[in-house]
Amino acid sequence: MSAGGLHPSQPFPDAARETLADAQMRRNLRHAAGTIREKRLRAVAEVANWEDIRTQGASIKDTVLGNLAEHLLELEASVKRRGGQVHWARDAGEAQRLVADLVAAQGVSEVIKVKSISTDEIELNAALEARGIHATETDLAELIVQLAEDRPSHILVPAIHKNRAEIRELFRHKLGADLLTDDPAVLAEAARVYLREKFLTTKVAISGANFAIADTGTVCIVESEGNGRMCLTLPDVLISVMGIEKVLPSWADIAPFMQLLPRSSTAERMNPYTSFWSGITPGDGPQHFHLILLDNGRTDVLADKVGRETLRCIRCSACLNVCPVYERAGGHAYGSVYPGPIGAILTPQLLQLEDENANSLPWASSLCGACYDACPVKINIPEILIYLRGQITPHKTPNAESIAMKTAAWIFNEPHRFEGAIKLAHTGQGPLVQHGAIRALPGMLGGWTSSRNLPPFPKQSFRELWRRENEGEQ
Numbered sequence: 486m487s488a489g490g491l492h493p494s495q496p497f498p499d500a501a502r503e504t505l506a507d508a509q510m511r512r513n514l515r516h517a518a519g520t521i522r523e524k525r526l527r528a529v530a531e532v533a534n535w536e537d538i539r540t541q542g543a544s545i546k547d548t549v550l551g552n553l554a555e556h557l558l559e560l561e562a563s564v565k566r567r568g569g570q571v572h573w574a575r576d577a578g579e580a581q582r583l584v585a586d587l588v589a590a591q592g593v594s595e596v597i598k599v600k601s602i603s604t605d606e607i608e609l610n611a612a613l614e615a616r617g618i619h620a621t622e623t624d625l626a627e628l629i630v631q632l633a634e635d636r637p638s639h640i641l642v643p644a645i646h647k648n649r650a651e652i653r654e655l656f657r658h659k660l661g662a663d664l665l666t667d668d669p670a671v672l673a674e675a676a677r678v679y680l681r682e683k684f685l686t687t688k689v690a691i692s693g694a695n696f697a698i699a700d701t702g703t704v705c706i707v708e709s710e711g712n713g714r715m716c717l718t719l720p721d722v723l724i725s726v727m728g729i730e731k732v733l734p735s736w737a738d739i740a741p742f743m744q745l746l747p748r749s750s751t752a753e754r755m756n757p758y759t760s761f762w763s764g765i766t767p768g769d770g771p772q773h774f775h776l777i778l779l780d781n782g783r784t785d786v787l788a789d790k791v792g793r794e795t796l797r798c799i800r801c802s803a804c805l806n807v808c809p810v811y812e813r814a815g816g817h818a819y820g821s822v823y824p825g826p827i828g829a830i831l832t833p834q835l836l837q838l839e840d841e842n843a844n845s846l847p848w849a850s851s852l853c854g855a856c857y858d859a860c861p862v863k864i865n866i867p868e869i870l871i872y873l874r875g876q877i878t879p880h881k882t883p884n885a886e887s888i889a890m891k892t893a894a895w896i897f898n899e900p901h902r903f904e905g906a907i908k909l910a911h912t913g914q915g916p917l918v919q920h921g922a923i924r925a926l927p928g929m930l931g932g933w934t935s936s937r938n939l940p941p942f943p944k945q946s947f948r949e950l951w952r953r954e955n956e957g958e959q
């Protein structure tokens with residue numbers, strides 16, 4: 486399945502051009518991102534020491550990343566002590582096999598899923614389907630995406646690009662629901678009726694994890710709908726797939742994240758549902774618990790002194806909702822399960838800067854810095870974007886643009902070259918100037934004038950005028 490996972494199927498500029506042509510998608514996205522953005526600002530403003538909590542969150546994450554192996558081994562021991570089993574997956578293929586084998590061992594062909602971006606990252610649903618196992622998404626937005634055979638466009642709100650009328654049509658066709666309105670409560674009720682039967686009859690559930698506490702072996706999921714809670718408590722077997730960077734040393738360390746995550750993601754003071762489970766409890770909840778620790782490129786990111794900051798991410802999606810590029814280009818343009826600013830730095834790094842399409846993502850930014858301001862764990866996204874550009878550029882095959890930029894750099898480097906170039910441009914621009922402006926440049930330069938006019942090159946440069954005024958030069 487090329488739809489999910491990390492590998493974009495085309496470079497960002499091509500994909501963005503396609504998405505820009507979808508006016509409905511852009512309208513939906515602008516409305517949704519704008520609404521969440523405003524709410525988040527209000528929720529954050531309520532907390533007087535927000536900056537201190539951000540610093541604390543960043544510092545805890547850095548401590549964990551500085552000693553990740555030790556924390557993971559402690560987590561493994563704690564989970565086992567509580568009756569759970571721990572599995573290590575080097576890459577997506579290993580994780581897929583582990584989950585599919587565990588499900589097959591139960592002799593079932595159906596599982597229910599809690600919304601989880603790490604299982605999207607490893608394209609788990611497609612891998613299970615190939616083994617004859619159908620996975621039903623239970624998060625409303627993930628269910629919408631699954632029924633539409635679409636791709637998520639947002640970390641937190643995967644169906645952010647769809648409006649209510651589209652969802653009503655989808656439910657009518659796929660669920661056979663007789664829906665007279667597209668009222669959100671009516672749509673939610675249709676999904677509830679469909680999912681209730683799944684919750685009560687499915688033996689195996691699969692989840693991700695927001696955090697895992699090393700010293701107690703406790704895994705945590707925060708969510709808004711309660712569907713996750715149903716998956717985490719009703720089935721007999723629970724399989725959780727967790728990126729290795731999600732570990733925290735102890736209970737005390739989770740406190741700042743319980744404030745940072747809800748306010749940054751859904752602009753709520755606290756999540757409606759916060760579930761913690763430690764191994765198994767006889768007679769209560771799932772009686773078999775498997776925790777799969779997923780690397781899939783993360784240790785390579787960890788090894789990079791600048792890039793490792795990316796692993797602080799708690800997937801709140803605040804950076805997406807403030808990003809002017811994401812809002813216009815849409816989530817699908819990023820071609821990866823991680824869209825927006827975090828996707829632009831995480832995806833190419835997880836792929837070890839070896840995927841040409843993913844390597845175009847660090848340029849999907851105006852470097853305005855809004856993502857850095859919004860990030861609850863202070864990831865300096867603009868700095869990492871520039872760093873990654875520096876890593877990728879030397880390996881790029883020279884093209885017309887890079888040659889033009891090198892030439893421009895050579896010209897701008899010497900004042901006399903620059904003056905000569907301006908004079909040359911003034912002499913040669915004649916046929917291009919119409920009604921006092923250059924309206925269309927030829928060839929590759931046409932991009933400059935495709936949406937705006939260029940003022941004509943002046944007869945005299947500022948330097949010439951300055952010399953004339955100050956040095957008496959004629």
Ligand code: SF4
Nearest residue numbers: 798799801802804860
């Ligand atoms: S990079 Fe920061 S703002 Fe973006 S999703 Fe991760 S934690 Fe949230």
